Amino acid sequence: MCFKIVEVQRVTDDETTAVPLQKKLLDNGRHHSLKTILKSRERLGWTFRDNDPKHSCRRAVLWLENINWWKTPPESPDINPIENLWHETNQEVIKGIFKHWDTVTIDKCQKYIKHLRKVVPKIIKANSGPTGY
Secondary structure, X not given: OXXXXXXXXXXXXXXXXXXXXXXXXXXXXXXXXXXXXXXXXHHHXXXXXXXXXXXXXXXXXXXXXXXXXXXXXXXXXXXXXXXXXXXXXXXHHHHHHHHHHOXXXXXXXXXXHHHHHHHHHHHHHOOXXXXXX
């Protein structure tokens, strides 16, 4: 995620790890939006980039060569604003998990356990293959 004082822009893809996502972003032209965001530093005077190892692949380092950024330690909320946003996001996820667990009842658990009586024979019959469930 990239953010600045006047704008938030999510930079996401279907990739599950940062390095393939960075490679795809840098290779497929979506880097232009990243460059635009990073160039917004001219208004602020600086760009933050933490020194997390997954953000430091050679391709990303070379691509950022002409961007003026302030190198900060990984996970340093005192001097890297994105860390505060990630902390807040994590807290919201945790609240959501606890809220969901408050909806778990004995009846709901029994329903899932009883479902095994129906599905296990079908799994055996399908030789552990797909059952349609």
